[in-house]
Amino acid sequence: MSRIHDAFEKAAARERAALVIYLCAGDPTLELTADLVLAATEAGADVVELGVPFSDPTADGPTIQRASQRALAAGATLAGVLEVVRRVRKKSQVPIVLFGYVNPILSYGEEQLARDAKEAGVDGLLVVDLPPEECASLRDAALARGLDWVPLVAPTSTQVRVDAAAALATSFLYCVSMTGVTGSDAPELEGAAEQAARVGERTGKPVALGFGIRSAEDVRVAARRCDGVVVGSAVVRVVEAASSADEACRALAEKVRELATGCAR
Amino acid sequence: MPMTSQSTAGRYGPFGGRYVAETLMPALEELTQAYGEARADADFEAELAALLTDYVGRPTPIYPARRLSDAVGLEVWLKREDLCHTGAHKVNNTLGQVLLAKRMGKIRVIAETGAGQHGVATATACALMDLPCEVYMGAEDVRRQAPNVERMHMLGAQVHPVEAGSRTLKDAMNEALRDWVTNVRTTAYCVGSVAGPHPYPSIVRDFQAVIGVEARAQFLKRKGRLPDAVVACVGGGSNAMGIFSAFLDDEVALVGVEAAGEGIETGKHAATLTEGRVGVLHGSKSYVLQTDDGQILEAHSISAGLDYPGVGPEHAQLMESGRARYLSVTDAEALAAFELLTRTEGILPALESSHAVAGLRKLRDVAPEASLVLLNLSGRGDKDLASVQHALAERGAAS
Numbered sequence: 062m063s064r065i066h067d068a069f070e071k072a073a074a075r076e077r078a079a080l081v082i083y084l085c086a087g088d089p090t091l092e093l094t095a096d097l098v099l100a101a102t103e104a105g106a107d108v109v110e111l112g113v114p115f116s117d118p119t120a121d122g123p124t125i126q127r128a129s130q131r132a133l134a135a136g137a138t139l140a141g142v143l144e145v146v147r148r149v150r151k152k153s154q155v156p157i158v159l160f161g162y163v164n165p166i167l168s169y170g171e172e173q174l175a176r177d178a179k180e181a182g183v184d185g186l187l188v189v190d191l192p193p194e195e196c197a198s199l200r201d202a203a204l205a206r207g208l209d210w211v212p213l214v215a216p217t218s219t220q221v222r223v224d225a226a227a228a229l230a231t232s233f234l235y236c237v238s239m240t241g242v243t244g245s246d247a248p249e250l251e252g253a254a255e256q257a258a259r260v261g262e263r264t265g266k267p268v269a270l271g272f273g274i275r276s277a278e279d280v281r282v283a284a285r286r287c288d289g290v291v292v293g294s295a296v297v298r299v300v301e302a303a304s305s306a307d308e309a310c311r312a313l314a315e316k317v318r319e320l321a322t323g324c325a326r
Numbered sequence: 327m328p329m330t331s332q333s334t335a336g337r338y339g340p341f342g343g344r345y346v347a348e349t350l351m352p353a354l355e356e357l358t359q360a361y362g363e364a365r366a367d368a369d370f371e372a373e374l375a376a377l378l379t380d381y382v383g384r385p386t387p388i389y390p391a392r393r394l395s396d397a398v399g400l401e402v403w404l405k406r407e408d409l410c411h412t413g414a415h416k417v418n419n420t421l422g423q424v425l426l427a428k429r430m431g432k433i434r435v436i437a438e439t440g441a442g443q444h445g446v447a448t449a450t451a452c453a454l455m456d457l458p459c460e461v462y463m464g465a466e467d468v469r470r471q472a473p474n475v476e477r478m479h480m481l482g483a484q485v486h487p488v489e490a491g492s493r494t495l496k497d498a499m500n501e502a503l504r505d506w507v508t509n510v511r512t513t514a515y516c517v518g519s520v521a522g523p524h525p526y527p528s529i530v531r532d533f534q535a536v537i538g539v540e541a542r543a544q545f546l547k548r549k550g551r552l553p554d555a556v557v558a559c560v561g562g563g564s565n566a567m568g569i570f571s572a573f574l575d576d577e578v579a580l581v582g583v584e585a586a587g588e589g590i591e592t593g594k595h596a597a598t599l600t601e602g603r604v605g606v607l608h609g610s611k612s613y614v615l616q617t618d619d620g621q622i623l624e625a626h627s628i629s630a631g632l633d634y635p636g637v638g639p640e641h642a643q644l645m646e647s648g649r650a651r652y653l654s655v656t657d658a659e660a661l662a663a664f665e666l667l668t669r670t671e672g673i674l675p676a677l678e679s680s681h682a683v684a685g686l687r688k689l690r691d692v693a694p695e696a697s698l699v700l701l702n703l704s705g706r707g708d709k710d711l712a713s714v715q716h717a718l719a720e721r722g723a724a725s
Binding site for chain 1: 350
């Protein structure tokens with residue numbers, strides 16, 4: 062079983078939801094990203110989603126757009142992101158999901174990416190703009206190398222589509238809490254958590270709820286019904302506000318510790 | 327319908343598809359079904375046909391441009407889409423899509439626009455059909471196409487200037503997609519080009535196909551034969567697909583003209599088919615201007631409507647199959663063509679369409695035998711007068 066699977070099992074055994082923390086790789090620099098991943102992990106992140114910056118992130122709100130732009134301006138590439146993973150792996154076994162858009166992966170080469178990602182220590186792939194209909198070649202390449210494939214389920218997904226996504230999931234399903242981009246308000250988090258829980262019951266897969274989850278209280282609401290909780294823009298903003306590398310790591314750790322208090326189920 | 331992980335829907339060879347967030351996938355399925363039903367419904371067809379005739383002023387004429395012909399050494403006929411209501415071909419598509427939105431019970435319409443012609447055409451259709459309209463437009467385009475921004479405001483549309491990236495069409499489309507993912511249940515996204523996820527490339531081509539259907543019949547009637555070549559400008563490629571689609575099975579050269587901006591060698595251009603690589607942008611697989619790392623490049627063109635680093639997937643297929651040929655002309659060549667058509671025929675072409683006119687001078691590179699040519703004059707140039715005057719003044723100052 063994969064590290065991602067184990068992380069969800071371990072959290073469940075402790076009667077907690079797994080805390081999934083998103084960081085935009087390369088923001089502000091690739092060098093600092095490895096330290097941020099380690100700081101988040103030590104502070105209680107069970108899984109890390111490492112965002113691969115893309116010039117045109119149409120599913121992301123302003124916070125992650127800005128982070129992606131900073132990362133690209135500082136020279137981040139997909140190869141550089143894999144280098145970050147290698148650096149993290151020298152010190153930590155935290156499960157890492159690469160989270161991104163398909164075009165940089167096509168440029169890199171799907172087979173090549175699956176091979177290099179596995180070798181670097183990546184555990185799974187989540188590609189926002191590869192719905193079930195379009196994911197076959199990359200997913201096949203990923204699975205052949207032993208990587209997990211993490212599909213998205215949206216509030217608009219029909220039952221047929223939920224089942225199709227679940228059939229492709231090898232570890233967990235990422236349930237989007239609302240119709241919107243990352244970092245938007247999630248006004249009905251309770252309802253979203255309930256809907257995600259039903260997806261979990263229907264499909265038998267662990268579900269993580271993400272988009273618009275900002276505070277320990279939000280995490281508490283999601284954790285009551287879901288196996289995992291994803292926080293992205295809210296931690297990216299903490300990194301953005303920091304005035305030095307040390308402060309970024311310290312403030313991120315503090316934020317993650319606070320979020321982790323909401324994970325008890 | 328059973329789902330598999332194999333994609334077949336909406337493909338043009340290896341191009342096209344639906345590369346979007348899951349949130350939008352059900353809406354695309356819904357749109358595909360509603361569109362199919364509408365096109366099979368005689369009432370919908372009759373309503374659209376009546377609008378195209380009584381409101382847009384179709385059929386637009388074909389015009390033998392004799393003085394232009396003398397100047398370029400070809401016999402050139404212009405398909406006068408510049409005479410459409412609102413001043414460009416864009417309205418053929420927006421009337422169809424907004425009619426469809428109404429039929430689907432959508433209560434709000436959004437659009438992206440580059441030159442503003444699609445924004446104006448969407449705002450026009452929404453005013454006519456009493457739907458609120460919001461248009462995303464790059465801040466740079468808001469500046470250089472000010473007359474169209476004013477027209478949209480007058481028509482009751484809200485215009486959102488987009489400050490991200492190159493502040494042009496690509497960024498406007500990003501923002502429109504973000505709006506759609508947020509408001510997908512109530513909102514229709516009226517896409518302006520043969521780009522975007524399936525079914526948009528097909529829908530827009532079908533609504534624009536009236537250009538080619540008319541032009542082919544008109545040409546046969548006037549000349550007793552088909553043209554040797556059909557020429558159109560290509561940004562996303564909607565006017566070109568509209569006219570090409572009627573000639574695909576004929577022995578007629580199809581020639582698309584892309585924007586070479588300040589020159590291909592400067593890197594500041596929008597010649598996606600000529601210089602791009604296969605990738606995914608805005609929901610479909612096609613040619614894309616991008617870095618080695620797969621980051622999308624900013625396009626450059628004096629023409630806001632062609633200033634786009636992607637291109638419709640069907641054009642990618644037509645190029646790879648060899649059925650259509652694509653060449654590119656620079657800003658300077660397009661400006662010269664603007665002046666040429668204006669002074670020889672008394673027709674002010676849009677800067678987009680000026681690229682097609684400029685392409686006539688390079689036609690022998692891709693269609694050496696062609697002498698009888700049908701050119702799609704996709705829009706009129708009133709919106710561009712400030713840009714043209716500015717560019718001509720700069721050129722004057724430089725020489």
